[in-house]
Amino acid sequence: MKTGKEYEESLRKLNLNVYLFGKKVANVVDDPIIRPSMNAVKMTYEMAAMPEYEDLMTATSHITGKKINRFTHIHQSTTDLVKKTKMERLLGAQTGCCFQRCVGMDAMNALSITTFNIDKKYGTEYNKRFLKYLEFVQAEDLVCDGAMTDPKGDRALAPSQQKDPDMFLHVVEERADGIVVTGAKAHQTGAVNSHEIIVMPTISMREEDKDYAISFALPSDAKGITYIYGRQSCDTRKLEKGLLDRGNQIFGGHEALVVFEKVFVPWERVFMYKEYDFAGELVENFASYHRQSYACKVGVGDVLIGATQVAADYNGANKASHVKDKIIEMNHLNETLFCGSLACAEEGSKQPSGTYLVNVLLANVCKQNVTRFPYEIARLAQDIAGGLMVTMPSEDDLNSPEIGHYVKKYFQGRADVSTENRMKILRLIENITLGTAAVGYLTESMHGAGSPQAQRIMIARQVNMAEKMKTAKKLCGIKE
């Protein structure tokens, strides 16, 4: 396994084509806007080497029998699935943000199932290719971006019906040694901190869309790939010299638009090629794993609840009964999210490939709650924090020789707590509920791994309604 330092050094060797604020980024790793997100991914390496975390952070490869980072593992039991949930909560709590590495793990687990199933039907060799690729990822301890979401253009039209054919990533040329693809993947979490990109289709497809039914993996710096870095609320605070106004002084997340302009993919890296009838399965399995992965928000919730309790303490409001009750409600909601992720893991099942898949119904219920509860937790945090969270002056004002004494005097809460500490904890709550980390904690909770309606469709499809109706009729004596 790589150390955190080795991970950082490995990123420096990549030649990524990244654009931020309209300019090409010369040094991605050290760019002040990007750096906190790299710090968060780096934690997935550092904690894997710490005895107090390694039981969750590492696993044993089912291919080589070697100790590997759990983010490169294919789940071999429900215990593995449960450990995944726990690892995600742990990392969310340690970073207070999106640590970006779960999406690649979820892509690899979904591909381990679907490549096997395609081979069984068509006699192809995708699973063999995939396992060889997986062994490479495990041996090198790589970060993989799981790239699913196409820009999608007109939502009423299928991929092949779009006015611009590039609205969904597709094959533009087939060669003896591989394929050439064009298109883009949007909202790519952790893309510029990744060594590899694993591309998957974004929706179920029909025969006329078969050029879009492709899956493959490429090095993140492959020729023809461009990254356009996503803005976040309050992002330029990271360019200021002080740390206080950032809220989270160390970590952050990121997303990017990843553009593929006539990119070559060798056959040995292709895991689905025009088998359109398996596109839906791959999407559903990936989405189910990724909906489980939102246990990370429980960890971020841990940080937000902790910060809210500290703010209440600093305000001298911690003994008020309504404050206590609101914090109970925050915990209730947060632990309910944990329940959902644990439940879908515990109820997981073995697939023909040998991989364990989460319970699809429960994973969708889990994520449906994630689209709602963090917003309520954030609302309660803002309620308890008070308006100062969004009206207080800057760190520069706090330290100003002319007016700093006013800031210290008038924003003092409890006499034994410094104004600076009070400002720090309020900035952290601001960061998570409406600053850079709100991208991950709120809007990503809404739309990541599928928007709310996607889960409702899956819930409707997964529940055994006939059995429920049968039971109801039996109990009230209906005979038909």
Add this chain to the structure above:
Amino acid sequence: MLKIGIKFCGGCNPAFDRVAAVEKIKKGLEGKAEFVPLNDETSEMVIAVMGCGNACAELGETREKQIIIISDIDGADAAIEEIKRKQKV
């Protein structure tokens, strides 16, 4: 001197400070036990530090050894006493 390995659970939502508990045990057994890496084959005993009652850490690799499990902060004191008692016997 008694050689002891430490096995932690992963610490997803620990009810107490697991690392502080181990430091307490090390201090309490100073001069009486040597703490070695978990994979040290010469260790006779393993203290498994579980962050909650679920006690989910995998103990397969420690099967051959005597195991003391602690899953709350009071367990640290109990472990110290138990090890001291065993050493007297």
